[in-house]
Amino acid sequence: MATESIIPRETHPAWTHFWDMSSGGEEKTKFEHIFIELPDQEAKEYFELRFGRDPDHVTCDCCGNDFSVSEAETLVELIPGILRGGKSIKDFLDQDDVLVIYQPGNASFERPLSPSEQ
Numbered sequence: 001m002a003t004e005s006i007i008p009r010e011t012h013p014a015w016t017h018f019w020d021m022s023s024g025g026e027e028k029t030k031f032e033h034i035f036i037e038l039p040d041q042e043a044k045e046y047f048e049l050r051f052g053r054d055p056d057h058v059t060c061d062c063c064g065n066d067f068s069v070s071e072a073e074t075l076v077e078l079i080p081g082i083l084r085g086g087k088s089i090k091d092f093l094d095q096d097d098v099l100v101i102y103q104p105g106n107a108s109f110e111r112p113l114s115p116s117e118q
Contacts, residue, residue, distance in 0.1 A: 013073055013074075014037075014038065014039040014040070014043075014071055014072070014073060015035055015036070015037055015038075015071065015072055015073070015074060015075045015077075015078055016035070016036050016038060016039065016040050016043030016044070016069060016070070016071045017033065017034070017035050017068075017069070017070045017071070017072075017078040018033070018034040018035075018036070018043075018047060018055055018067045018068075018069055019032065019033055019067060019068040019069075019070075019082070020032050020033070020034075020066070020067055021063065021064065021065060021066060021067060021068055029051055029053070030097070031097050031098060031099040032097040032098070033082065033095075033097065033098045033099070034047070034098075034099045034101070035075055035078065035098075035099070035100045035101065036101045037075070037100075037101060037102050037103045038103075039071065040069065040071040043069075043071075044056070044069070046101075050101075053066070055067040055069055056069070075100070076089060079092060079093075
């Protein structure tokens with residue numbers, strides 16, 4: 001798992017999940033799951049700045065949106081529906097294809113990004 005820190009414009013506690021749907025047959029980032037500790041609209045704006053992609057874009061009309069986007073009050077609320085094979089939440093978050101972007105000071109296990117993740 002990779003982590004980053006951001007500064008929100010609001011204090012509304014929310015997490016937004018971006019799930020790369022691989023529409024058009026390819027992944028749009030090197031992360032299948034990206035979690036950003038911001039409300040939906042702010043997270044979409046941050047996502048576009050950070051990754052240079054509109055998360056609502058449709059690459060292939062038959063495949064649908066490039067990303068499935070959902071919001072919840074906590075990070076833990078977003079994860080259970082995507083766990084497979086009896087993985088724990090910690091095991092899921094430790095995967096290399098998961099990026100968690102925290103607001104400063106809120107991460108319980110932050111680590112710096114490696115050069116290959118930047």
